[in-house]
Amino acid sequence: METNQRVGAVILAAGESRRFGSPKQLAEVDGRTLLDHVSATARASGLDPIVAVVPTWLARPSCGEWLRWIANPQPELGMSHSLRIGLKALTHAKAAVILLGDQPRVAAATIAKLLAARGDRPIVAAKAGGVLAPPVLIERSHFEVAKTLRGDQGLRDVLRGSPELVTPVPVAAHAGDIDTPDDLNRA
Numbered sequence: 001m002e003t004n005q006r007v008g009a010v011i012l013a014a015g016e017s018r019r020f021g022s023p024k025q026l027a028e029v030d031g032r033t034l035l036d037h038v039s040a041t042a043r044a045s046g047l048d049p050i051v052a053v054v055p056t057w058l059a060r061p062s063c064g065e066w067l068r069w070i071a072n073p074q075p076e077l078g079m080s081h082s083l084r085i086g087l088k089a090l091t092h093a094k095a096a097v098i099l100l101g102d103q104p105r106v107a108a109a110t111i112a113k114l115l116a117a118r119g120d121r122p123i124v125a126a127k128a129g130g131v132l133a134p135p136v137l138i139e140r141s142h143f144e145v146a147k148t149l150r151g152d153q154g155l156r157d158v159l160r161g162s163p164e165l166v167t168p169v170p171v172a173a174h175a176g177d178i179d180t181p182d183d184l185n186r187a
Helices: 034-044 079-089 108-116 140-148 156-161 181-186
Strands: 007-012 050-055 067-072 095-100 123-128 131-139 166-170
Touching (some): 007 034, 007 079, 034 095, 050 079, 067 079, 079 095, 079 140, 095 108, 108 131, 123 156, 131 140, 131 156
Parallel strands (some): 007 050, 007 095, 050 067, 123 166
Antiparallel strands (some): 095 131, 123 131
């Protein structure tokens, strides 16, 4: 696979924030929303275009103009539905880096490692502690794998069940999720 092609980003941020108690996409860390942190890291990593899949009811935060807002009218269908919507929006990208909107500390260095590891396998995933997890890069040739997913599984089952498709990239640790107000306080 050619590695010098346009790579976009899909930020999955359409969750219902049940454990958080309010729209966590708009929660702030260091004076910026979670979504702003993740989109800024995507931009700093050279990803283009950058799309954020969000619920239709979410008020648009003041993220940069480079962020394309994609409404998910059915977030209750889970992360897999948001993933399909986001990948469909990347009409010209040759690959996509999948990011989670509740991981404000995802490192640009991790994204750079994923981009550098593009090669013979269609999926590249961060690996820490023996676990493959986001961010994940997926080549356009395998966007259709999202059609087989249901509910909140995302790419987890693909990463675990099809290791022949995945290039693992060692990282020291996965970025932490913000799922509860306590998580936000620790961030």
